Amino acid sequence: MPPLIVWINAIELGSIWVMVASGLVLVFSIMGLLNFAHGQFYMLGAFILYWVYAANGMNYFVGVAAAAVTMAIIGVVVERYLMRPVAKKGVMNAAILTLALIFVFEGLATIIFGKAQKVVPSAFPGILRAGNMNISYEKLVIIGVAVVVMVGLYFIILRTKFGIAIRAAAQDPGAASLFGVNPGRLASIIMAMGCGLAAIAGSLMASVYYVDAWIGGTPLLMSILAIVIGGLGSLSGSVIGGLLLGVIASLVAYYIGPWSELVAFGLVIIILLFRPLGLFGVASA
Numbered sequence: 001m002p003p004l005i006v007w008i009n010a011i012e013l014g015s016i017w018v019m020v021a022s023g024l025v026l027v028f029s030i031m032g033l034l035n036f037a038h039g040q041f042y043m044l045g046a047f048i049l050y051w052v053y054a055a056n057g058m059n060y061f062v063g064v065a066a067a068a069v070t071m072a073i074i075g076v077v078v079e080r081y082l083m084r085p086v087a088k089k090g091v092m093n094a095a096i097l098t099l100a101l102i103f104v105f106e107g108l109a110t111i112i113f114g115k116a117q118k119v120v121p122s123a124f125p126g127i128l129r130a131g132n133m134n135i136s137y138e139k140l141v142i143i144g145v146a147v148v149v150m151v152g153l154y155f156i157i158l159r160t161k162f163g164i165a166i167r168a169a170a171q172d173p174g175a176a177s178l179f180g181v182n183p184g185r186l187a188s189i190i191m192a193m194g195c196g197l198a199a200i201a202g203s204l205m206a207s208v209y210y211v212d213a214w215i216g217g218t219p220l221l222m223s224i225l226a227i228v229i230g231g232l233g234s235l236s237g238s239v240i241g242g243l244l245l246g247v248i249a250s251l252v253a254y255y256i257g258p259w260s261e262l263v264a265f266g267l268v269i270i271i272l273l274f275r276p277l278g279l280f281g282v283a284s285a
Contacts, residue, residue: 003134006042006254007247014246015146016201020219022153022236024196029233030190031083033091034099038198038223041071046206046215047109050118060123061074067203068244070159076188083191085183087169102216109213120207131281139224142204149200150239153193157235162269166190170233225264231278233276240279248281 024038044066050213052063078101087094097243124137157163168176169186177183201219223238230237248267249260271279 002251003252004130005135006250008135008139008143009248009253011243012246013242014143015150016242017219017222017245018150018239018242019146019197019201019228020065021223021242022150022196022235023234024220024223025227025230025233025238026166026190026197027194027273028167028227029078029235030173031087031187031227032222032274033087033093033095033098035191035194036095037078037082037101037105037233038098038194039101039218040092040218041075041108041195041198041212041216042202043109043216044105044217045071045122045202047055047113047118048199049203049210050113050120053123054120056149064200064203067199071199072192072196074202075083075191078164078195079188079191080184084187106213106216113213115212118211120211122207138207142208145204147199153197154235161187177245186210221261222264225268228268228279229278231280234278234280237278237280 020042023041025033027033027038033220048062048067048070049063052058052066053060082097082101083094085123086097122136122138124141126137127134128137128140130133157166165176165181165186168179169183200218202215208219214245222245223242226241227238228233229241229244230239243262244267245264248264252260252263253260
């Protein structure tokens, strides 16, 4: 049986993948396309936290909030003025646009912040001793913030009129528009929410690893794997998929070393062989 710290690491990593994957699946549910630049919003969120907190000495949570708000605004601009006009010519065109945005955002980050890796000091140094285990306060804060964010997201989706509009538009956009749902406005809000979630995840992990212009690849890959495991378009499936990937990464690292991505891909292949739509995917009529 792995020690408690391994499970703490699994929950920490899984909660990050859940946030990134949930933002990606929200955009996919409403707009019908995968935003391949989603990992770059994660990366830019980490850079904003670095600039606000590490470089200018402001409050850590102000940095997290600044990352979320800034990326939400940029997400709206990208959706309204780039993705929406291109999507009218075909979903594939919009998907290719998001691929191009990967290089645009990475280039801008390199120009603004430089190529060197940035180190963000922990805002919560210290260790909580639980029996024979030492758990850093930073891990507990990351898990706590992630849980609060995801509970808030589920409250919005399940308990508010706006959430009803999101679910209605995801199931039948035409019927939803007949009941007063503005598809364009909804797409902009959803893009803002998705990019904000990615930015929060990136800002939380900035002090765990390092920050540079190329850290967005792994979050994008893991979030895609999470929503494939859970089922494209399923928010609850993305949560299960993200947590499962976090557990796999931690257990594999504990037992056999850095082979988590290979094992994750193997799990996806096995799931798709028996459940082509994912664990919670539902075939459309």
